[in-house]
Amino acid sequence: MLCASCGRRKGRRECPALGRTICTVCCGTKRLVEIRCPNDCAYLAVAREHPAAVVRRQQERDVARLLPTIQHLTERQYRLFFRFHTAIARHKPGVSIADGFTRLVDADIAEAAAALASTLETAARGVIYEHTPQSLPAQSLAVALRTTLAQVREQGARVYDGEAAVALRAIEQGARMARTADEGATAYLDLVGRLLRVAGPAETARPDSPAPSSLIIP
Secondary structure, three states: OEOOOOOOOEOOEEEOOOOEEEOHHHHHHOEOOOEOOOOOOHHHHHHHHOOOHHHHHHHHHHHHHHHHHHOOOOHHHHHHHHHHHHHHHHOOOOEEOOOEEOOOOHHHHHHHHHHHHHHHHHHHOOOOOOOOOOOHHHHHHHHHHHHHHHHHHHOOOOOOHHHHHHHHHHHHHHHHHHHHOOOOOOHHHHHHHHHHHHHOOOOOOOOOOOOOOOOOOO
16 A cells, blocks of 8 residues: 555555555654644654654754753743743734735744833833834734733743743844844744654643653753
8 A cells, every 4th residue: 555645655654643554754754744643643752752863963953052042041931931932833923915924933033022021021120011012923923922921820820920031031032043143034933843843732831830851951
């Protein structure tokens, strides 16, 4: 039986996402990229535990680039950092009349994170003032980040404005560094997206919950 994905090679693995047999090449290269693998997929679990050498090198480069922006974070701030990034990865900026669907880029991420961080820092000093990003995609993202913070608090986690601002400043710094390196408009977004896929779903994680074992950044 031929692979249900490429239709060329022999299918050798039962894919729970497609409900059909696929070849090992498609399983390895399209996993979480073109194929929406469920978390209980045995092949996905093995890949996370024992990634291929090229994937492992990419992960090491990503961690090395991300480390300067998060090495000062506490455990709670580190969790907030990735919780915010889960919201960023899922965020859809909306539709522009001029350009059609708007694409979220690193500049928007930096602007949105900086604006919300400034708002929280101001609130921590006892002053209520809403800092607003300039671009429309950044404004939309800032609302999504604020909503994420509210959801974390609704789940029972005690999150202070100051520590949430620290996590957001780390996001701002990482996004601005990616722009300075001139590696593309979404270099930072792509980098953290890869790390989120390694770490697994974080939507239910709380800042005071046990650390996930699939991604460890010193």
